[in-house]
Structures are given as structure tokens and as C-alpha cells.
Amino acid sequence: MESELFDFIAGYMPLTEPEKQVIVDMALFKRVDKGTFLVREGELSNAYYFVVRGCLRTYYMIDGEEKTTAFYTELQNLxxxxxxxxxxxxxxxxxVEDSLLLVSTLDTEQLVFxxxxxxxxxxxxxxxxxxxxxxxxxxxxxNSSPEQRYLRLLDTRPDLMQRVPLHQLASYLGIKAESLSRIRRRVQQKART
Amino acid sequence: MESELFDFIAGYMPLTEPEKQVIVDMALFKRVDKGTFLVREGELSNAYYFVVRGCLRTYYMIDGEEKTTAFYTELQNLxxxxxxxxxxxxxxxxxVEDSLLLVSTLDTEQLVFxxxxxxxxxxxxxxxxxxxxxxxxxxxxxNSSPEQRYLRLLDTRPDLMQRVPLHQLASYLGIKAESLSRIRRRVQQKART
DNA sequence: TCAGTTCCTTGACTAAAGTTAGGAAAAGCG
DNA sequence: CGCTTTTCCTAACTTTAGTCAAGGAACTGA
Incomplete structure (x- = not known):
């Protein structure tokens, strides 16, 4: 369960066993159910999140509409x-999904340091x-058009297509849901030729 | 000359006089002429830059065209x-202009630490x-249209309009130069009513 | 099971950005 | 000073995204 985390960290700096133990002992791992809010608009937040497994979404409420701007999945940091x-x-x-997170607050961070x-x-x-x-x-x-952004997303994070509703992906790509729908059709038609 | 830097740093962490002296002694300040390249495509870079005075620009060459993506001016970090x-x-x-930079390399950084x-x-x-x-x-x-982005830039960094050619600003705003020209005209007409 | 969402798509229309081409003013350079 | 290059604008046309409206499919919860 923690091994994904330590593999990831090793890319920056290999940890010794005692060092790993510090992190495990502090019980910073937390299971979070789908639908749980980590922060709401107007609230204060004092935590950093590392996604071990699952998916988080950030969005703004603008004119009564959700504007999704980011998804954080495996090995991403928020x-x-x-x-x-x-x-x-x-x-x-x-x-967005039942997730396993490493949650570090300003307090625990200080202790770990x-x-x-x-x-x-x-x-x-x-x-x-x-x-x-x-x-x-x-x-x-x-430097890219909506279509290019869609194609790149398809290439770099194909999993998101399955994990997340398309209208949320649309605003993540900076476009409306209808446009994303049309782009998908265009791309499929091109592929078929 | 260095006071702008220390005022900026004080926002994060006030420094003692000896600490300030370390930075000054290491002679990390550097004057750079307009037109000088700090990095070119394909080259390795080992420095971090802090703009004390002046302006830096980052761009990509794509299909023989410069695609400007960022401007770094006073008190910004690259x-x-x-x-x-x-x-x-x-x-x-x-x-972009004759500038005064604080240049820190991976080596000097280690020494300062x-x-x-x-x-x-x-x-x-x-x-x-x-x-x-x-x-x-x-x-x-x-979450904003090209016009909204232009208006926000006008609001937050009005100096850039004077310091930088418009076609570079256009690609910074994610649009073509012709579109920026039209947006400016549209905005002026609205203002005149 | 049924009603009510949410999600996705489509069509018609509007608005705006991209494209292509050209031209004039300003700045840089010999 | 003239010449070239850069910068900026304009115009006509094409393409694409936004908007509004509607409908069907899939999912949700009583």
C-alpha cells in the first residue's frame, strides 16, 4: 500500500528504512470516500494531499456552474x-472515487521536518x-487548440476518459461540453478515413 | 539596489543582516543586456533567475514561429x-530589456544552503x-475568454502593454495577433459608449 | 418500478477566433 | 539619410467554439 509512495519518492531521493518508518508511524495515510469534500469554497484548509490511489477534482462555482480545473490521480500532489x-x-x-491519500498538515509537516x-x-x-x-x-x-488539447489528454491520461464525466473534462480542457462532444465526433470521423 | 530583493524576501521570512550579507557577498547579482539569451532550445541550463529589475521572456519555436508563454518582470522568479x-x-x-537579475546556480545554491x-x-x-x-x-x-484574459492583463500587469510588442502578448494570451487587435478595438468601442 | 436526475448528443444559429493577404507606420541599421 | 525589418492594423473569408433548445440514454433513489 505504501510502496507506491516510496517508489515515487525514490525518484527524488531514496529513503532509509527508519525514514520510511517515520512516515508510516505518523499515520498520515487516510481513506476517503467518493463524494467527500476536502475543502469547500470559503473554508480554510491546512492540508497538503498526495494521491496514492483514487482521484480528486478541483472546481470553482461561477454563475452557478461548476468549472473543473484539475484532476489529481495516482502519484499526484495537491x-x-x-x-x-x-x-x-x-x-x-x-x-471523485474512493481514494487513499497521504494527508499532511502544516503541523505534521513541522514534526516530520x-x-x-x-x-x-x-x-x-x-x-x-x-x-x-x-x-x-x-x-x-x-499553444494548442481545443482539439489538440483533447488529443493530448487522450494520449497522456487516457484513464481520465473512463473515470470522469465528459462535461467535467470539457471545462478541464477550457471548453463547453457541447464543443467537446463535437470534437470527439470530428476526431472519430478523421480516424475512420 | 538589493533592497527590493530583501523587501520581497521579508514577505516570506525576514532575514538578519549577516544573512543578507551572505547573499551580497556571493555576488549573485548580474546585469544582463537586452537581447541576451539566458537559454536556447537544446541547451542545458543550470541557473535559477530572480528579476530585480527588467524583463525576461520565455518562448518556444513551433513551425518557425515564436510562441511566447511568459514574461518575468520585477520581483518574479523563474x-x-x-x-x-x-x-x-x-x-x-x-x-527583453536591460535587466538586473539575481542568478543562482545549483552550485551556489548548495553553498548558500x-x-x-x-x-x-x-x-x-x-x-x-x-x-x-x-x-x-x-x-x-x-475559465475565461480571450477578451476577459486581455482585460485582466490590462488590470494586473498594465506595464506589459508598454514594454512588450503586442504580437508577443497575443501568444501569451493564447491567441493570434489579429485577434488581439480586434479585441482591443472591441474594448475601445465599448468604453466609448 | 417509476420519476427525476444527470449525462451526452444533436441541430440551428451567433459570435469570435483562425487564416490569408496586404499595407502603412515606426524602429533599427548600414 | 535611404533601406530593411519589425510592428501593428485592416479586410475578406473560413473554421470553430459558444448559445439555446431539445431529446434520448443511463443512472439514482424512493
Whole structure:
């Protein structure tokens, strides 16, 4: 169960057995049911999430409509702006499937850093990486059409198509549900020729 | 000259005089002329940049066209994916104006961390913050039309309009130069009524 | 089982961005 | 200074996304 996590971490920095034990002992793993809200708009949040198994979704409520902006699945990390800034959240974070999460709060983080100083270096490297990756995704998004974005998603995260309703994927791709529907038809027709 | 930097850092963590001195002594400040490339496509990069004064631009060459994706101005931070990943860069980073930068390489960073351990915490906090902010910008980008994005840019970074050619701003906004031209006309007409 | 959602698609229409082409003003350079 | 390049705008046309309306399929809960 934890092995996925430690394999992932090893990509940044291999951990010793005692170090792994620190994480396990702190009982940071948490099972969360589908439909559970981790944060709602207006609430304060003090946790960071690492998805071991399952799927989280972030969305905003704008003019009574849900605007989905991200999905976090296996081995992805979510540091809500609300947690980082200690300000009320402007978005919702909800559990899309029954999930297994590593939940670390500002408090537990501090404890881990004391017992295991290298963990701060690990967190720094991870943040730097995620920042650069996020910027690269943003860059790619700007330079591609809705259809190209759909095709890329199909290529990089095909699982999402099965796991998530299409109208949520549409707003994730920055378009309306009707447009996504038409894009899918267009793409299928091209493939058939 | 360095005071802008230290004022900025104080927002995360006030530094002591000796700590400030470490940074100044390491002579990490660098003047860079307009037109200078910090990284080209295919090159390796091993530096992080903090803009004290001036402006940097990142762009990709796609089908012989420059696709600008970001501008870094006063008090903004740039950690190129190439530096983070130690892989050849897929983008260009160029100096748009004569600029004053704080340049930190992987080597100098290590030295600073040793002489001044709190610096690593500072870097972690900064990365976490920038990541959450970048994600929020990305979210907003997805949920707004080209016109809304233009108006927001006008609101949040009006200086860019003067500092940078419009066709570069267009691709930064994820649209073509012709579209930006039309949007500007539309907006002006609305304002005139 | 049935009623009420939610989800997905389609069609007709509108609005806006992409494409292509051209031209004028401004800036850079010999 | 003239020349070239860059920058910016315009226009006509094409393509595609947004909007509004509707209907059917799939799922949900009493």
C-alpha cells in the first residue's frame, strides 16, 4: 500500500528504512470516500494531499456552474492555494472515487521536518519540480487548440476518459461540453478515413 | 539596489543582516543586456533567475514561429524546467530589456544552503507559493475568454502593454495577433459608449 | 418500478477566433 | 539619410467554439 509512495519518492531521493518508518508511524495515510469534500469554497484548509490511489477534482462555482480545473490521480500532489496562503478557499476539492491519500498538515509537516530533516529538502525538490511542470503544461495549453488539447489528454491520461464525466473534462480542457462532444465526433470521423 | 530583493524576501521570512550579507557577498547579482539569451532550445541550463529589475521572456519555436508563454518582470522568479530536470531546454529565455537579475546556480545554491540553512526553507516556501499561484492562474485562464484574459492583463500587469510588442502578448494570451487587435478595438468601442 | 436526475448528443444559429493577404507606420541599421 | 525589418492594423473569408433548445440514454433513489 505504501510502496507506491516510496517508489515515487525514490525518484527524488531514496529513503532509509527508519525514514520510511517515520512516515508510516505518523499515520498520515487516510481513506476517503467518493463524494467527500476536502475543502469547500470559503473554508480554510491546512492540508497538503498526495494521491496514492483514487482521484480528486478541483472546481470553482461561477454563475452557478461548476468549472473543473484539475484532476489529481495516482502519484499526484495537491497543495491548495488556500493551505499555502492561509486564506479562505475560492475552490472546492472533492473526492471523485474512493481514494487513499497521504494527508499532511502544516503541523505534521513541522514534526516530520524535525524528526527527519531531509524531508524538507525532499519537499523543496518536489515543489520546484511540480512548479516547472505546471508551467510547462500551462505553456502547452496556451499553444494548442481545443482539439489538440483533447488529443493530448487522450494520449497522456487516457484513464481520465473512463473515470470522469465528459462535461467535467470539457471545462478541464477550457471548453463547453457541447464543443467537446463535437470534437470527439470530428476526431472519430478523421480516424475512420 | 538589493533592497527590493530583501523587501520581497521579508514577505516570506525576514532575514538578519549577516544573512543578507551572505547573499551580497556571493555576488549573485548580474546585469544582463537586452537581447541576451539566458537559454536556447537544446541547451542545458543550470541557473535559477530572480528579476530585480527588467524583463525576461520565455518562448518556444513551433513551425518557425515564436510562441511566447511568459514574461518575468520585477520581483518574479523563474526556475526553468531545463534547470530543474537537468534536461535540454525546449524553450528560449531571452532578456527583453536591460535587466538586473539575481542568478543562482545549483552550485551556489548548495553553498548558500550550507552557510545559511534557513535559505532552504525560504526556497521551499517560495516554490510552494509560486506553484499554488501558477495553478490558480492556469485555472483562471481556462475559465475565461480571450477578451476577459486581455482585460485582466490590462488590470494586473498594465506595464506589459508598454514594454512588450503586442504580437508577443497575443501568444501569451493564447491567441493570434489579429485577434488581439480586434479585441482591443472591441474594448475601445465599448468604453466609448 | 417509476420519476427525476444527470449525462451526452444533436441541430440551428451567433459570435469570435483562425487564416490569408496586404499595407502603412515606426524602429533599427548600414 | 535611404533601406530593411519589425510592428501593428485592416479586410475578406473560413473554421470553430459558444448559445439555446431539445431529446434520448443511463443512472439514482424512493
Amino acid at each position: 497543495a491548495p492555494l488556500s493551505t499555502v496562503n492561509k486564506t479562505p478557499s475560492d475552490q472546492y476539492i472533492v473526492c 524535525e524528526r527527519f530533516p531531509r524531508f524538507e529538502t525532499l519537499c523543496r525538490l518536489l515543489s520546484e519540480n511540480l512548479l516547472a511542470q505546471n508551467q510547462a503544461s500551462f505553456d502547452q495549453f496556451k | 526556475a526553468p524546467l531545463s534547470t530543474v530536470n537537468k534536461t535540454p531546454s525546449d524553450q528560449y529565455i531571452v532578456c 550550507e552557510r545559511f540553512p534557513r535559505f532552504e526553507t525560504l526556497c521551499r516556501l517560495l516554490s510552494e507559493n509560486l506553484l499554488a499561484q501558477n495553478q490558480a492562474s492556469f485555472d483562471q485562464f481556462k
